[in-house]
Amino acid sequence: MKPFDIVIVGGGGSGLYAAMEAMKTNPNLNIAVLSKVYPNRSHTSAAQGGANAALANKAKDDTVEMHIFDTIKGSDYLADQDAVEVLCSEAPKIIRELDNMGTPWSRMDDKTIAQRPFGGAGRPRCCYCADKTGHTILQTLYEQCLRKGVFFFNEYFALDLSLDGSRSRGLIAMNMKTGKVEAFPAKTVIFATGGYAKMYWNRSSNAAGNTGDGQAIAYRAGIPLKDMEFVQFHPTGLRKSGLLVTEGARGEGGYLVNAEGERFMKRYAPEKMELGPRDLVSRSLETEILEGRGFDSPAGKYLHLDLRHLGADIIKSRLPQIREMCMYFEGVDPIEEPVPVRPTAHYSMGGIDTDNFGRTIMEGVYAAGECGCVSVHGANRLGGNSLLDILVFGRITGRAAAEEAGKFNPSAIPASEVTDKEQELRSFMQPRGHYERYGTLREDLGHTLGANVGIFREASKIKQGIADIESLQDRFQHVRVFDTGDIYNTNLLQVLELKNMLDLSETVAEGALSREESRGSHTRTDFPTRDDEKWHKHTIYTYEGGRPKLAYKPVTMGRYELQERTY
Amino acid sequence: MSDSTIQHHEESRDVTFRVHRFNPQVDSKPYFDDYTIKLEKGITVLRALGYIKEHVDSTLTFRAFCQAGICGSCAMRINNMSKLACTTQVWDELDKAREPGVIKIEPLRNLPHIKDLVVEMDPVVGKMKKYSNWVDSRMPEEEWGKKEFLVSEEEFQAYDKATDCILCASCVSECTILRAHKEYVSPVVLLRSFRMNADSRDGIHDQRLAGLVQDHGVWDCTHCYRCQETCVKNIPIMDAIHGIREDAIERRGTKDTSGARHAEAFMDDIEKKGRLVEATLPIRTNGIGWTLKNLLPMAFKMILKRRTPPPPPLVKASKGIQSLRKELKEMASHVAKDHEKKSGE
Incomplete structure (x- = not known):
């Protein structure tokens, strides 16, 4: 079988952009996109708020430099400054490109693309389509990929990189519809599988499938991960489901209010108030709850996001999806009542360690989007920068892989690799005396991570978390797959996803324990301040003997010196 | 807070999910399985199915992803209506159930069936x-990314909802x-x-x-x-x-395809007579040649069975044509209002 030039794993924003750009770069390439869901189902669709770009449509004095500075400051100076420069200077171009291919951006009176304020940004530079920005971007990219004839393998679940020594020769994946394990020999592989924040399970806003599959595959194949301890909690998850109320709701002017009726953000970020950066706002909510100023309910303690003063017109026209979600999942109409919210795990800053072109240390293997870590978000991502990240670096990585595919001449994937994998998967279905259900393990993992490696962390708790994960790994050995069929075996799929989450959770917890400082989303109550002397560096994780081995890497600096981060 | 310990019963009851099952690898034809579980008010159909899969029968197969009504994965037929399981409240469906306490769950129709609730x-x-x-x-x-198109609010509104x-x-x-x-x-x-x-x-x-x-x-x-x-x-x-x-x-134009001609013929008849002149409708839609070739045998059968439509001169304008037109007008305004209401919800 002739190898593919590029196999892209993941059909969200970065995977689709990479596919499109690769085809534009060289139309003769043989490109395949593998996705475990139909691409239009990808979690990019859930991004509500928008994408930042210094178009200066709204604030005429906005500049790329200001966007760069806001992003670096927002990252708590852990972002690599050269990467941030790429992100922000490419931003206006990418937003216009999306417009040129049909994304229905909301418009201003002068017919240009509308922009709104977002947390941590000095100017209103977040481009949006009502509160369905990610959805419309994903639809546009999927439509354009159909137009260009991109070859999709829908509902294929990636299992392993096939390695020839320390080199990749392609991918092993399972076809969900037949249950067959198939080999995808490839000159280059791009991982674009999204984030890993679903490991927090019920305390996560993520889709059920955001289980870090690409990161886990790369990690187990010896490719280093970076900055995994940085997990962003979004301040406003719905109380019952953890589902997200966009930052756009605060961008439009929503208030956060405690049980004493106080707009408490004035005590934490007097200037920016509700539009402080996410890590700070999440900590503020958590503190209010811990100090007893939250509301109480059977579904847990919470605070209020009050939108009522915006009026029915604004809520209906700019936040229609949010209103729908509040009604479906909380039974609350934000026009009439405040929305019950609490912080929810939302975004993974960490991921596969890449350079500014999406390259990993393994030749021919790339990563982009939330799956990769360039790093542009450092210790804390700004709202509106994640859609931007997947677009900009999806595009750059697609082009890099297209230009470099010709350099690689992978050996064939031996047939035994496929049959061995089939055997391994079958072994989950063997009856066993004592067995575990994956559903219970998944909930327990989310619970211990939320309690011990959540917003506020300290050594003793994190150690408890690590011990819990270890025991969950042991229990995983006894997980049984009851569905013994081949066709569309979601029982097996979810067990494999659980294994990915378990392996990655070790890196999150170990990284959190080792980093003895507070920076961005990582808050150690036993080390409450940022310690630049010791910790102004990236954490790097390598898989050794089934465990993460930690090392460190300097942060690339540039124009901006380290400063205290206040809002 | 875990799914397995659904508690804090504000209001809870036993609910039966009657689920369409079919695994082409082992089943010769589809059948229904009943799962009865105790649920509390406020739970969605998707979470209930998730509970069944995780704790009762792990072979039950359905798609689900975002759980927030935006990815479109979990569409299925619930009590004979296609909808998203993740945005459907169990209690709402109990009100609609034909058999008390039983919610029927089937795969989408009109698409090839893969397994249980999964379709192609x-x-x-x-x-x-x-x-x-x-x-x-x-x-x-080659020009992409250099400048944005200018799009008016009016144009944006035309396709925003779509x-x-x-x-x-x-x-x-x-x-x-x-x-x-x-x-x-x-x-x-x-x-x-x-x-x-x-x-x-x-x-x-x-x-x-x-x-x-x-x-x-x-x-x-x-x-x-x-x-x-x-x-x-x-x-x-x-x-x-x-x-x-x-x-x-x-x-x-109205002469473009049989569809357009058919629409025009309908419109003509309603305007003139308030009722259809069925005898000539096929001719006006598809032409005389097509009609003779395709409908002549049927026309003979109709004559034999005395089921022929009246010849055109005998189709008189309906007596109530004025009030019919008035009603049509009212109907149109009702439809418009409904749209307005629906989009405002």
Whole structure:
């Protein structure tokens, strides 16, 4: 079988952009996109708020430099400054490109693309389509990929990189519809599988499938991960489901209010108030709850996001999806009542360690989007920068892989690799005396991570978390797959996803324990301040003997010196 | 807070989910399994199915992803209506159940069945491709990214609602034409075609329209409104279908295809007589040659069975034509109001 030039794993924003750009770069390439869901189902669709770009449509004095500075400051100076420069200077171009291919951006009176304020940004530079920005971007990219004839393998679940020594020769994946394990020999592989924040399970806003599959595959194949301890909690998850109320709701002017009726953000970020950066706002909510100023309910303690003063017109026209979600999942109409919210795990800053072109240390293997870590978000991502990240670096990585595919001449994937994998998967279905259900393990993992490696962390708790994960790994050995069929075996799929989450959770917890400082989303109550002397560096994780081995890497600096981060 | 310990019973009860099961590897035909579980008020159908899969029967198979009503994965038929399981409250369905306490769950219709509640989505994607459901930009690719198009609020409004579509295929499942002809373009693809054709950045409007007026295209819809009633995003799909038809007549004239001629003949009859002149309808729609060739044998049978429509001169204008017209007018304004209400909800 002739190898593919590029196999892209993941059909969200970065995977689709990479596919499109690769085809534009060289139309003769043989490109395949593998996705475990139909691409239009990808979690990019859930991004509500928008994408930042210094178009200066709204604030005429906005500049790329200001966007760069806001992003670096927002990252708590852990972002690599050269990467941030790429992100922000490419931003206006990418937003216009999306417009040129049909994304229905909301418009201003002068017919240009509308922009709104977002947390941590000095100017209103977040481009949006009502509160369905990610959805419309994903639809546009999927439509354009159909137009260009991109070859999709829908509902294929990636299992392993096939390695020839320390080199990749392609991918092993399972076809969900037949249950067959198939080999995808490839000159280059791009991982674009999204984030890993679903490991927090019920305390996560993520889709059920955001289980870090690409990161886990790369990690187990010896490719280093970076900055995994940085997990962003979004301040406003719905109380019952953890589902997200966009930052756009605060961008439009929503208030956060405690049980004493106080707009408490004035005590934490007097200037920016509700539009402080996410890590700070999440900590503020958590503190209010811990100090007893939250509301109480059977579904847990919470605070209020009050939108009522915006009026029915604004809520209906700019936040229609949010209103729908509040009604479906909380039974609350934000026009009439405040929305019950609490912080929810939302975004993974960490991921596969890449350079500014999406390259990993393994030749021919790339990563982009939330799956990769360039790093542009450092210790804390700004709202509106994640859609931007997947677009900009999806595009750059697609082009890099297209230009470099010709350099690689992978050996064939031996047939035994496929049959061995089939055997391994079958072994989950063997009856066993004592067995575990994956559903219970998944909930327990989310619970211990939320309690011990959540917003506020300290050594003793994190150690408890690590011990819990270890025991969950042991229990995983006894997980049984009851569905013994081949066709569309979601029982097996979810067990494999659980294994990915378990392996990655070790890196999150170990990284959190080792980093003895507070920076961005990582808050150690036993080390409450940022310690630049010791910790102004990236954490790097390598898989050794089934465990993460930690090392460190300097942060690339540039124009901006380290400063205290206040809002 | 875990699913396994659904507690804090504000209100809880036993609920039976009667689920369509079929695994082509082992089953010769589909059957129903009953799962009875104790649930508390406020839970969605998807979470209930998740509970069954995790704690009762792990072989139960369905798609689910975002759990927030935006990805479109979990569309299924719940109590005989296609909808998203993740945004459907169990308690609401209990009110609609035919058998008390029993909620019926089936896969979407009109798409090939894979297993249990999972159906094949490829036919929808195939039709999106066939009808060019993308913006084919007026701007050459080399120019992309240099400057933005200017788009008026009015134009944005024309397709804003259509871009809410999440491709869940609920409308496909309920479409009455698709049940008869699987080649039919489908409501979702008509909606998306309308959205593309309303976009000033697109450059293949006429080509797309030419495809839509062919056989199995826009004229095959019988206005049953099932798609619009079903749409999980409350998109006025029928407005899009009417929009394409109006556009087709405006740009391609009333003599363009049998569909357009059929519509014109209907309109003529209603205006003149308030009722259809059925005897000549096939001729006006498809021409004399086609009618003689295809309908003559049937016409003889009709004569034998004395079921022929009256000859045109005998079709008199209806007595109540004035009040009929008045009623039609009122109906139109009601429909408009409904749309307004629906989009305001």
